[in-house]
Ligand code: 13P
């Protein structure tokens with residue numbers, strides 16, 4: 001990154017009272033200029049604690065929306081307004097009403113990777129790092145887990161006392177990591193530990209040594225003595241993994257571990273967003289208030 005761009009970004013951040021939040025899946029050079037980098041849970045939590053008046057989000061739409069829902073008085077700016085997560089839309093709202101009718105005591109548990117509208121119809125939100133804790137804390141036996149089926153099935157496997165209803169949403173990046181490719185990677189790197197995100201399919205999870213959110217994968221690699229790791233999540237995490245562990249080796253499984261939406265965010269777009277303080281996340285107040293209920297409940301239950 002050119003030094004003058006970096007200096008200009010620092011100057012504008014200060015002048016305009018902006019904090020930059022970034023997800024681990026954006027490019028390393030964008031992570032390098034952010035004030036806070038984290039997984040979805042960390043970013044949602046931090047968004048409620050920052051003191052700056054403006055939040056510039058380097059991530060996909062649902063992350064900026066969550067920041068706005070939790071902080072109506074702040075200006076939330078997206079580095080790229082078209083960076084959107086396809087999985088966030090993979091649920092028809094009518095299906096929620098249908099399931100509620102069928103199971104009157106159901107809790108609709110909504111992965112944060114969802115639109116504000118889906119959140120507004122849900123009882124509680126979860127992220128991959130707190131889903132187990134949050135669902136376990138719910139009094140309901142029937143759980144409708146939306147929109148991600150893979151994360152839902154992973155959590156269901158840990159909570160046999162609950163009855164889960166699933167939705168067929170998925171992350172195209174994580175489900176593109178196939179068992180056959182992972183087996184080949186294990187053959188090439190027999191000593192490597194396999195660290196996997198729970199958005200991957202069950203057959204990939206079965207072959208893994210550790211399953212966790214992006215932050216949990218990073219913590220595990222930082223704290224474990226093994227020298228080699230096969231990483232089953234989006235490539236953006238390699239930046240932090242290699243930065244913190246220069247003596248360890250990290251391998252990908254295939255060439256598709258790449259989220260095209262996260263990668264829309266560039267340093268130039270960050271600079272432009274700082275110059276204009278646009279595009280902003282906007283939302284009807286009625287929708288925001290409804291979507292705030294499950295998000296706030298998640299923050300409470302995950303404490
Ligand atoms: P986490 O950062 O919460 O692990 O989420 C992964 C993801 O897919 C975000 O889009």
Ligand code: SF4
Nearest residue numbers: 060085086171173259
């Ligand atoms: Fe959505 Fe998957 Fe990209 Fe995350 S990695 S933003 S879940 S498409």
